Amino acid sequence: MWSFSNISDNIHDWLSANFNATWTLIIEMVIAGTLVIGLFAMLGLILVIMERKVSAWMQIRLGPNRVGPKGMLQSMADTIKLMVKEGMTPNGADKIMFNLAPFVAMIVAMLLLAPIAFAENFQLWDLNIGVLYITAVSSIMVISILMAGWASNNKYSLLGAMRSGAQIVSYELSAGLSILAIIVLTGSLQVSEIIESQRNGWWLFKGHIPAIIAFVIFIIAVTAETNRAPFDLAEAESELTAGFHTEYSGMKFALFFLAEYVNVFIVCGLGATIFLGGWMPLHIGNWTGFNNAMDYIPSSLWFFGKTFFLIFVIMWFRWSFPRLRIDQLLNLEWKYLLPISMVNLLLVTLMAIMGWHF
């Protein structure tokens, strides 16, 4: 079966035959780093055009349709525009922090790409605490937003950053707890093992109702964590003009923008990995014929298909819901989602001990 892993194996074999072990590792790291940067840019371009097309479809209009076939190169044109724009730094701003903040956002988003399994045996870094790594590193995102909001010396930015801080810190709890529900069933934090444990069915189906509850809570929490509508209070353009990035322009703004989209991709990829089996094709118990047929679809297609489906759901939220108010947002987390996910975790633990899941 064709897979990205064939290419990576071939490259690895060729490098090993021609260089010693140290140089092989160094060259492979350079290749991987370049790929991450390339993927970062590509994801930004693809997700921006996808968002614009999805929103156009929901709003009975055409969306971008001038640059390239069906407007598909529009985001390329936008990137060029943003690159040649002047990156202003306001007079009263804290210059170092102001200019550092977009890079922190970008670096966090790039670091998060490391443990994602894009296809069978195709993963940058399969560390044994992969899921913990993702939840830990993604928390750094809030620091970049707080830095941007504080350093801009703008009241709108400050309000946006403070809102965002309260929001991300709260919603990380229920996102973490809902991930934990599946970790309890899997017994491992390693991404490859989580995917392997879904060989006879995805956790969404194997874990009964608690897994579905965990999945719903996860989707709500990550929508809030990535500051997407209906939880986009940090940006809230009708209230705070552009929230924490009001003062940013040009490429500095673009980095925040790209980081947001890559973060959406990562959380959806994580959701797909944990609840929908990552690159694992749809397998049902021991229906061997069905399972074999499903295996003919390349594993990378499975991963990207599931991830983009979740991204579509999150875009769907954005273009249909009004925004919550800040106190309603915090009420939703602390009074509803957190207690529910805690009880849910207990249920899952009970289920895992009794062995009730498939």
Place this chain on the structure above:
Amino acid sequence: MYRETQIIAGSSHPSFAEVGQPGEFIINVGPQHPATHGVLHLVITLSGETIKKVEPHLGYIHRSIEKMCESLSYRQFIYVTSRMDYLSAHINNHACAMCVEKGLQVEIPPRAQVIRVLMDELTRIASHELWWGAMAMDLGAFTPFFHAFRERETINDIMEETCGARLTMNYMVPGGVMQDIHPDFQKRVKEFIQLYKRKVHEYDEMVTGNIIFQNRMKNVGVLSAEDAISYGCTGPTGRGSGVSCDIRKLYPYEIYSTLEFDEVLETGGDSFARYMVRIREMNQSIRIIEQLIDNIPEGEVLTKTKAVLKLPKGEFYTRVETARGELGVYIVSEGGTNPFRIKFRSPGFSNLSVLDHIARGSKIGDLVAMMGTLDLVIPDIDR
């Protein structure tokens, strides 16, 4: 003066707690801000996210329309009034034309009366459609805006066919309407009614029934009936508080007394009540149009008047119900060709004045929702 300098210093000032109590800070919403739909400038005193005070600053789009009208003749000044509340241009023109007719003591033909009412009600629907979309956008939902514009464009097309303009129509003149309706008018209006009835359920599904929307609107910006009267709130803002103030019912003009429609009243007084009044008003307007569209009498559309109009010495006042509330036109005539003094009682000004009262103690997000439900049109407030 001290406050003014603070406003100018505004966002670039290094310290946020310079004015007022410790822990409070001042934030300028507008004159250019996505939530104000125009050049309204609100100076908001905040404590964290909670609003302590809202101070509207006006004058950014003041064109002294009242003064301009004094140097224009009785035919000419009506055109300027389309630029006040540009979303109810027909109704503004209607009020002025009626006031001049009152002074001239001319009767307008029955056909013109029916056309005027039809146009008024179409304008009211178009205005409420735009309000619905813009208010949903204030709350962070973009999609309703485009759905509202689908219907509103149909009305604009109808207007364009008959009046030649889409926004500032200048269709109603002293003595009737400027020209007869387009031959397709009735067909197109019926098509619009069909479209509206087919699509109106989307409004409830997308916005009214949405749990987030209801939580944002209910028990927010509560305006009691007493306050609504004392601040002079009219139109849907007043009726949302249970104040019966529909000029079409209380002081019927043209043929409104012969039509069957209900005055929409809600008793909540909160943002949701004001929202529901407008949504239900659209249905009442459809009801009025349905009664009239097949019963337009034949005949003239314009009474013959003199080329140069001269109003007798005296004072004339008419009032109509625009999409935003009561619009009063007060003309003082010295017997010449120009009005000696004109005063417009615009609904938006009174409705804006209540903003500080209802916004205190709520969050910034609520302020945006309240401004949305007050349905402010800034050129109407500033004139």
